[in-house]
Amino acid sequence: xxxxxxxxxxxxxxxxxxxxxxxxxxxxxxxxxxxxxxxxxxxxxxxxxxxxxxxxxxxxxxxxxxxxxxxxxxxxxxxxxxxxxxxxxxxxxxxxxxxxxxxxxxxxxxxxxxxxxxxxxxxxxxxxxxxxxxxxxxxxxxxxxxxxxxxxxxxxxxxxxxxxxxxxxxxxxxxxxxxxxxxxxxxxxxxxxxxxxxxxxxxxxxxxxxxxxxxxxxxxxxxxxxxxxxxxxxxxxxxxxxxxxxxxxxxxxxxxxxxxxxxxxxxxxxxxxxxxxxxxxxxxxxxxxxxxxxxxxxxxxxxxxxxxxxxxxxxxxxxxxxxxxxxxxxxxxxxxxxxxxxxxxxxxxxxxxxxxxxxxxxxxxxxxxxxxxxxxxxxxxxxxxxxxxxxxxxxxxxxxxxxxxxxxxxxxxxxxxxxxxxxxxxxxxxxxxxxxxxxxxxxxxxxxxxxxxxxxxxxxxxxxxxxxxxxxxxxxxxxxxxxxxxxxxxxxxxxxxxxxxxxxxxxxxxxxxxx
Ligand SMILES: O=P(O)(O)OC[C@H]1O[C@H](O[C@H]2O[C@H](CO)[C@@H](O)[C@H](O)[C@H]2O)[C@H](O)[C@@H](O)[C@@H]1O
Ligand SMILES: O=c1ccn([C@@H]2O[C@H](COP(=O)(O)OP(=O)(O)O)[C@@H](O)[C@H]2O)c(=O)[nH]1
Numbered sequence: 001x002x003x004x005x006x007x008x009x010x011x012x013x014x015x016x017x018x019x020x021x022x023x024x025x026x027x028x029x030x031x032x033x034x035x036x037x038x039x040x041x042x043x044x045x046x047x048x049x050x051x052x053x054x055x056x057x058x059x060x061x062x063x064x065x066x067x068x069x070x071x072x073x074x075x076x077x078x079x080x081x082x083x084x085x086x087x088x089x090x091x092x093x094x095x096x097x098x099x100x101x102x103x104x105x106x107x108x109x110x111x112x113x114x115x116x117x118x119x120x121x122x123x124x125x126x127x128x129x130x131x132x133x134x135x136x137x138x139x140x141x142x143x144x145x146x147x148x149x150x151x152x153x154x155x156x157x158x159x160x161x162x163x164x165x166x167x168x169x170x171x172x173x174x175x176x177x178x179x180x181x182x183x184x185x186x187x188x189x190x191x192x193x194x195x196x197x198x199x200x201x202x203x204x205x206x207x208x209x210x211x212x213x214x215x216x217x218x219x220x221x222x223x224x225x226x227x228x229x230x231x232x233x234x235x236x237x238x239x240x241x242x243x244x245x246x247x248x249x250x251x252x253x254x255x256x257x258x259x260x261x262x263x264x265x266x267x268x269x270x271x272x273x274x275x276x277x278x279x280x281x282x283x284x285x286x287x288x289x290x291x292x293x294x295x296x297x298x299x300x301x302x303x304x305x306x307x308x309x310x311x312x313x314x315x316x317x318x319x320x321x322x323x324x325x326x327x328x329x330x331x332x333x334x335x336x337x338x339x340x341x342x343x344x345x346x347x348x349x350x351x352x353x354x355x356x357x358x359x360x361x362x363x364x365x366x367x368x369x370x371x372x373x374x375x376x377x378x379x380x381x382x383x384x385x386x387x388x389x390x391x392x393x394x395x396x397x398x399x400x401x402x403x404x405x406x407x408x409x410x411x412x413x414x415x416x417x418x419x420x421x422x423x424x425x426x427x428x429x430x431x432x433x434x435x436x437x438x439x440x441x442x443x444x445x446x447x448x449x450x451x452x453x454x455x456x457x458x459x460x461x462x463x464x465x466x467x468x469x470x471x472x473x474x475x476x477x478x479x480x481x482x483x484x485x486x487x488x489x490x491x492x493x494x495x496x497x498x499x500x501x502x503x504x505x506x507x508x509x510x511x512x513x514x515x
Pocket of ligand 2: 282283284318320360361362363364367386387388389390392
């Protein structure tokens, strides 16, 4: 373990944006390991390339628990990237990760108020852990670093950094949906959460509706207003609020899929299908992914076309377990397993298992090959920030014989992949009909739809996303705004603007919680 205090000086100088390192902060940090285990989370997969060119630090949780005394960041450097991760205590993990992040923010952002647990203990733990990370990060920063913070685990991180005197440019990207004010306002410490966003220079969302919902939250709570298009003034500060739809490297994924035709696992799968068409679903085992509804829809499809289906179709559902210590996730694991058992018991035969259900994490290469083999990609979340699986499925298809994507209207990806068969995942009959349509779809229509979606993916690649986000966060696009009234990062007080001043205005609730 390396004591980072010895390596970096504290922040004190005026920011210079030109040559700064990139500092990425995320809850999960894919520290390279000797075994090179595959990553199941979209965030980890999507950010693989982000740090490559600029160099810098990827900072976050180690994924491990340890004792209070032993929690300075551990550093691993590979080329121009240093991975710095801190352990958390068991109590931290319980309150910050399982508790506030995944039992309050996650369900509320996915419109599941019925599953939200509002606990003061968890809330205090969430803010405490954010402060813990902020203090350690602040010690590593240089004045010209650009900081890019990811996801709902770290909403208050910038506010703590500002309190510590950090004046760097800081951007935030929210990977999951942001709901409308009536739902968002169910968040515990809603005012404090909203206020926390104003410490960023840029706040990014997956889609326009998410960004609109967020602006509406500021307006309806009386905290601020929208100005100059995609900017907001709130809590005395001006910051950019915009949609940056995340994507994948479609060309690289297509190549991976072509090569994966030689993958042993893919070959085994193909042989076992005995000529049947494959339908594929790939999701973390999460209630937001709509797996139960999907299984019901597949069952309805089988019952509607029993003989044809048996002779012609098999479904593969790849579902790595996720957040198993959270009760709602333990419940969904049981419910899905039961649903799979019912379906196979009722509709299967001695020589045919209609639904193959696997709780393993597959490598990207195996997934790419399996997507390519599948006639139908079933991506039917009840709510999803983006859903990279939908994009990967499209990228993996063979141009000569592409499969059909059946996509939920409630996935962020549906706003871009308009040539998918778009379904309401709550409508079991309509989803069953879409499966039937996808199986029967003529080659020409499949090719037309695929070409359209692939063109969209090529136009907005992951590199594009990273470049757009970083351009906004580093303030490069602000040259045009230099003459405008309130450039980003400015503090607004009674008509005067003090650019890049420290942000030191905690609300009463902050102090009441002891921060
Ligand atoms: O880290 P975990 O608790 O194991 O969860 C895995 C990740 O899930 C979420 O992914 C989201 O980000 C994707 C990429 O932007 C997006 O396509 C998807 O719709 C979201 O659900 C979560 O936001 C990540 O932080 C987690 O690491
Ligand atoms: O066994 C698996 C299952 C999923 N994934 C990857 O995990 C990501 C899931 O991202 P998505 O945006 O669809 O959902 P999230 O899990 O982030 O909510 C995709 O890149 C998948 O390829 C994987 O590598 N192995």
